[in-house]
Amino acid sequence: MRNMPNSKKKQLKAADKKKIAATLDRYQRDGVMLVSILQDVQAELNYLPEDALKEVSQGLELPLTQVYSVATFFKAFSLKPRGRHLVNICMGTACHVRGSVGILEKLEQELGILPGETTRDYRFTLETVNCVGACALGPIVMVDGKYHGQMTADKVDAVLKGYE
Amino acid sequence: MKTVTLTIDGRELQAETGQTILEVARDNNIYIPALCHNEAVAAYGACRLCMVEVSRGDWAKLVTSCLYEVEDGLVVKTNTERVNNVRRLVTELLLARCPDSEVIQDLAKELGVGEPRFTPEEGNHKCILCALCTRACQEVVGASAISLVNRGVNRQMATPFYAFSDACIACGSCAYVCPTGAIDIEDAGDTRKITMPNVTMEFKLKQCKTCGAYWAPERQLAHIIKQADLPPDAFDDCPDCRE
Secondary structure, three states, rough: OOOOOOOOOOOOOOOHHHHHHHHHHHOOOOOOHHHHHHHHHHHHHHHOOHHHHHHHHHOOEEEEEEEEHHHOOOOOOOOOOOOOOEEEOOOOHHHOOHHHHHHHHHHHHOOOOOOOEOOOOOEEEEEEOOOOOOOOOOEEEEEEEEEEOOOHHHHHHHHOOOOO | OOEEEEEOOOEEEEEEEEEEHHHHHHHOOOOOOOOOOOOOOOOOOOOOOOOOEEEEEOOEEEEEEOOOOOOOOOOOOOOOHHHHHHHHHHHHHHHHHHOOHHHHHHHHHOOOOOOOOOOOOOOOOOOOOOHHHHHHHHHHHHOOOEEEEOOOOHHEEOOOOOOOOOOOOOOOOOHHOOOOOOOOOEOOOOEEEOOOOOEEEEEEEEEEEEEOOEEEEEHHHHHHHHHOOOOOOOOOOEEEEEE
8 A cells, every 4th residue: 555654553642632521521421422523523633543432432431332333434534644634526427527537637646645545744635525516616626625616637736736 | 012913924823013024923933034133132134134025905015024013914925026036136145245154055045046146255254244243242242342344345343443352251142143153263271262254352261260171251251240240259160160
């Protein structure tokens, strides 16, 4: 596997543990809110480290198996460190017919990674999505939630340059 | 609870509300194949082999008999062409997933399924993802040491992080309930080795104070002592050496 971040186990810092505890308290430590809690924890820690899932499991008094099942079920959760910037390329029907495949290839070449992977310098994570609801602007590349419409392979370089 | 009358394969049967078609059929010696069903745990409807046809008037639909509760006047057929077609397709898919499983092979023979049209999975284990092991572990044992993880074609039975599971008490219930024999348990010397499709774990066995035999996993005995509130030395002797 090329350019995969090494999966060395991350030790949670005391500050991270505090963040997780605060998140759990915000949801009254209610196991029903597991998905929302994991979303918030991922937003704070950039991904879901093994120890974070263990903290959540203990904090909610839920079996670790259940937390791990949920964390691995949804594509929005990542158990591996992610890049500083998330690049989403839309592969929905409208973007597809307007040439998003060529743009994806260009992104893969530029970043040297495949969808789902992260660059070695942790600058970018690349993901595909199937429609971001702005078909008229297609093909679309989203970086950190910002829409870049009417993309072409030639514009890829300029867009990526804006993110350090 | 109310008594209802239903018909299965032309036989008029009495049953109680809340019972499922599969339960009533088995009580009356009517055969319906099923892999993911076990009366020790809640019905789950994963293997799709227990499909039967229920009809009312001139319409009929396919349902999973392990989940469908009986009602008054229900007419069930367990052996129609439509039912058998579904069971054969399900078996064909299971056979492609687990070509090495003797249980699936036998089932295929029984239903007249030949070589599957689908590409068989290679180097595969015998797991059909029916979750019977994980349900037994959670509902019966109360350990929740294993679960189904990931999604879609990547779905697997595993421990959290595919690592040694701290919650596992090495009791072997998972291996016992597995319909296809996908989990192996081997006791050698002072060690119990549990081999699951994606994880292998080793556990220490407890030695009998009197005869010196290794007779049960330490974690399982500790679990029982805690659950039943027994004195800590309750299992120092093996059953043979106990008074």
